[in-house]
Amino acid sequence: GAVVSQHPSWVxxxxxxxxxxxxxxxxxQATTMFWYRQFPKQSLMLMATSNExxxxxxxQGVEKDKFLINHASLTLSTLTVTSxxxxxxxxxxxxxxxxxxxxxxNEQYFGPGxxxxxx
Amino acid sequence: GxxxxxxxxxxxxxxxxxxxxxxxxxxxxxxxxxxxxxYPGEGLQLLLKATKADDKGSxxxxxxxxxxxxxxxxxxxGSVQVSDSAVYFCALSSAGNNRKLIWGLGTSLAVNP
Numbered sequence: 438g439a440v441v442s443q444h445p446s447w448v449x450x451x452x453x454x455x456x457x458x459x460x461x462x463x464x465x466q467a468t469t470m471f472w473y474r475q476f477p478k479q480s481l482m483l484m485a486t487s488n489e490x491x492x493x494x495x496x497q498g499v500e501k502d503k504f505l506i507n508h509a510s511l512t513l514s515t516l517t518v519t520s521x522x523x524x525x526x527x528x529x530x531x532x533x534x535x536x537x538x539x540x541x542x543n544e545q546y547f548g549p550g551x552x553x554x555x556x
Numbered sequence: 557g558x559x560x561x562x563x564x565x566x567x568x569x570x571x572x573x574x575x576x577x578x579x580x581x582x583x584x585x586x587x588x589x590x591x592x593x594x595y596p597g598e599g600l601q602l603l604l605k606a607t608k609a610d611d612k613g614s615x616x617x618x619x620x621x622x623x624x625x626x627x628x629x630x631x632x633x634g635s636v637q638v639s640d641s642a643v644y645f646c647a648l649s650s651a652g653n654n655r656k657l658i659w660g661l662g663t664s665l666a667v668n669p
Contacts, residue, residue, distance in 0.1 A: 471656075480645065480661045481600075530599065532657075544590070544649075545657060549599035 440464055441533055443548035450521055450555055457517045458551045460531030466511035467533035471545065472504075475528045487514040511536070521555040528552055558583040562646045562660030569636055569667050577631040577663045579620075579646035587648040589613075589622050589629040590657070595642045603631075603644070636667045 440463040450456050460470055468489045473481040485506055486494040493506035503525075505517040514533075518525055532545040563578040581587065591603040591613070604613030606622035606629065613620050618633045629646060646660040 478664070480659045483656065483659075486656065532600075544588075544602060544605060546602070547592075547600040 439535055439546045441531065441546045441548040443529075443531055443551050445551060446549060447552040448554070450553070452522055452555055453520055455517055455519045456521055456553060457515055458529055458531075458553075460514045460516070460533070460548050462512045462533045462535070462546075465533075465535040468511060468536050470508060470514040470531055470533040472506060472514070472516050473530040473532065475530055475550070481530065484516075489514075518553065521553070523555045526553055526555045558587070558648060558650055558658045560646050560648055560658050560660040562663055564661070565643075565664040567663060567665045569665070571638055571667055571669050572635045573667075575631070575633040575636045575640075575665070577644055577646075577665070579629045579631065579660060581627050581629065581646075581648050581658075583627075583648055583650060583658075585650060586624075587650050589620070590647045590649070591618070591620055591629070591631050592645045592647060593642045594645070594662075600645070636665075638667045638669050641665055641667045 442461045444459045470487040472484045475481050483496050484499045487506045487508040489508045489511050495501045508514040528550050530550045532547045534545050559582045561580050588607045590605045592600045593603045594600050604615040606613040609624035611622045620629050620631045643662045643664045645662045647657045649657050
């Protein structure tokens with residue numbers, strides 16, 4: 438159990454276009470999901486916390502108007518990179534914590550990631 | 557604020573060698589501690605965790621003990637295999653309900669046959 442999927446696994450888009458990435462918890466409900474960005478050979482950078490039914494909480498320095506997050510249901514969060522530019526090229530990863538194990542453990546399950554390349 | 561410090565890599569070992577990857581943390585209260593692993597071309601996977609002092613997390617031959625007195629959570633394995641080659645991340649989650657993970661920078665491990 439506790440599987441998280443992401444779609445697409447990779448995408449190439451032209452500069453100026455928008456790209457939507459989906460994150461789904463397949464066998465559990467998650468009130469909270471997280472979006473990360475990972476640069477080559479570096480650690481994960483938390484971009485935002487996605488909350489079902491409310492606005493996402495963005496980390497300092499992350500443009501909320503550029504990285505739109507929608508958490509419309511307990512199993513789906515989407516990240517839309519608007520007006521993408523080559524510097525947005527990166528590996529985007531989502532994670533979720535099952536509501537059923539909510540508590541101090543705070544264990545997260547990760548999606549396989551989405552490789553975005555903006556040309 | 558909370559932080560995690562991991563030993564820098566890359567670490568290169570021969571098969572069957574002993575592995576230690578150091579991880580120390582700074583946190584208020586009583587955080588939960590995690591080791592995640594990222595195999596080449598794959599997503600992050602939870603390797604092991606510990607939620608309170610003196611707990612030992614273990615999985616796939618890896619172990620880590622939550623040492624509050626030294627604020628450490630070092631990862632160890634007695635005999636590594638080529639298949640253990642991956643990037644290992646230490647992380648902590650503060651007590652409370654915001655569920656954020658604070659990450660170390662990751663340590664790349666390469667095991668040669």
